[in-house]
Amino acid sequence: MGNEGSQPIGLEIEERAVEATDSWTLHYASINGSTPRLSVFVGQTQEGKVPSALELSAKNLMLYRHPSLVRYVSSWQRGDCWHLATEEIKPLAQVLSQLTPIQICLGLHSILKALTFLHDKAEVSHNNVCCASVYVTPDGTWKLCGFEHLCRFKDLTPAFLKRAQERRYERAITPEEDDTNGLKTLNGCLIEPWAIDTYAFGVLAEEVLRPGVGRALGTFTSHDLPVLAEFKELMKKQLQSSVPSSRPKLSSILEHPFFSHPLIRIHGFLVDLPLKTEAEKDEFFRNLPNQLLEFPEMLVAIQLGALLLSRMVLINSSAQKHLIPRILNPRPDGISKVLSVEEEEDLEGDNHGSPALFTLSTFREHLAPRLLQIFGVRDAQIRLILLTHFPGYCKVFSEESLRTVVLPELLVGIKDTNDTLVSTTLHCLAELVPLLGAATVIGGKRGKLFTDGRPKERSISSSQSSRNVLRTPSSVLAKTVAARETLSGIYRVAPALAELPERPSPDGGEEGVKVDMEKDDVVEDVVVDWSDWDAPEEDLDSPNAAEDPPSQADEVAFSEVVQSTAVVVSSSNSTESNTSSKDSHARKDRSKSVCSEEEDFFKDMEPVISKTQILRIEARDSSQSSLKSSNAITSLSFNSAMDTGEGSGWGEDLEWGDEELEIE
Secondary structure, three states, X not given: OOOHHHOOOOEEEEEEEEEEOOOOEEEEEEEOOOOOOEEEEEEEOOOOOOOOHHHHHHHHHHHOOOOOEOOEEEEEEEOOEEEEEEEOOEEHHHOHHHOOHHHHHHHHHHHHHHXXXXXXXXXXXXXXXXXXXXXXXXXXXXXXXXXXXXXXXXXXXXXXXXXXXXXXXXXXXXXXXHOOOOOOEEXXXXXXXXXXXXXXXXXXXXXXXXXXXOOOHHHOOOOOOOOHHHHHHHHHHHHOOOOHHHOOOHHHHOOOHXXXXXXXXXXXXXXXXXXXXXXXXXXXXXXXXXXXXXXOHHHHXXXXXXXXXXXXXXXXXXXXXXOHHHHOOOEOOOOOOOOOHHHHHHOOOXXXXXXXXOEHHHHHHHHHHHHHHHOOOOOHHHHHHHXXXXXXXXXXXXXXXXXXXXXXXXXXXXXXXXXXXXHHHHHHHHHHHHHHOHHHHOOOOOOOOXXXXXXXXXXXXXXXXXXXXXXXXXXXXXXXXXXXXXXXXXXXXXXXXXXXXXXXXXXXXXXXXXXXXXXXXXXXXOOOOOOOOOOOHHHHHOOOOOOOOOOHHHHHHHHHHHHHHHHHHHHHHHHHHOHHHHHOOOOOOOOOOOOOOOOOOOHHHOOOOOOOOOOOOOOXXXXXXXXXXXXXXXXXXXXXXXXXXOOOOOOOOOOEOOOEEOOO
């Protein structure tokens, strides 16, 4: 049964008691602060060899094991106190007011299965079935405890019941126990030993189904449980009958329609899953997701969450195909179970068009803690199931849980010899990088080894324009803007003309200088302070400006503006390299026929072309003098046939004089 050395290593018991009775106090405990927690009963030992009530309960709890009985962990004695450690539980009285009718129905069904096991399999009688003997686990399962009065059928005598009567629940004591002749015995033992617990179960069911006990119990009607009235009549007339022989066996109560609720059938099938055939499992899991959608998801998560994530379900091939994807891929909060067309289009994954069973908030509260426990299971098939759907639920974990629980388990997986497991684990590690950061997931020393080689998102023309703006004086920029506005005013049908490209410098005008071929010296270009010009207001404001063809005067003005715009860029470039030339020369004006007030900015760029020089070759030999007379005098004359017109870039005709080339 255990001794002082059986205490779990690292067990830390909380001082605050959850429940206190005359025989013991109930405390929560944990091993090294980990989860899940445990519950520890602490009671005083009795003098002599008579075991205390807690010792008897621990002995019987260790001996009899069933899913509907509180799970035994350990027991030990320290000093004059006896300790019993079990799974985490809390008294039913503390949560009964928060339960729904279906949860109460499920709880009664669980207690009924526990008593059936004790009667039919173990052949023992509990003898104290009441609300104080029922505890609830964190997943909402009702479990039977309080085995201090448990007795085998063959040892159950009126004397035993008499001794334990003062410590038993008063309402659960059968009427025949008060009557000396009421208990029928055979060889000193009761003839109907199961009748004691049958009567007590009827009292328990009546108390928990009493109006005002459960949450919203006013809705506990025939709509929720169709045969509720019939079951209440059964409790009163048969289970609590004053005649022991009139009380039915509890195994027959399991077949009552009150316990045939669909959720109860689902719960029972999941509990008995190892006993079912493959054909039954396949049909069950095919229909299970749609059946679960008919119940509140919170109820399903609380009552069935642990069973839906049990080992037998996770390794079942049919469940992996039809059920697990609907569980491990929770839907966002606010998305209903019945999807609209738009919501179906937003769903991704293998279950397109099939809504998930749980929302993120419900999944985070009730299923995520269970998954953290399953990550510690070193089973390849179970781990692969968790990893396959990891992207769907990884974001519900807290950063602390991902870093301390999930990540270490994933790092163990990459060291396995199973290539499939390693590959899937690496994909899951990639999902953790955005959540925890590469430094946490990868670790080690890292550096920036790659650069961003993408081109900057701007065109060449815009970059050239920005460079020109930076090196162009503000006054010149103002003139350029005015010139562009004038262009837009004259030709509104072609706004792109306002964005004229930079005109290249003419020959001899690079770097803002000109070369005088006659004087062989370099003259610096002159930076001119241009005066503003304005476009005619009638042209800018006229609504038909873009439709009427431009007049001859407009064409001449447009030509002048184009020339002026080109000089703006050229002058700005020359200003940058020869800033000192701004004050060294005077301005030069040139009148024009179209716009006499405008200056000729091309005057300093006029090429100076001199007449062709004639090279005469003196005769070296008199014998060659005949060549001079016999050969005709070569003359070349070129007259320009193109009239550039007044105001052109070239101020005069380009003429070649008649010169003689004599060859002696």
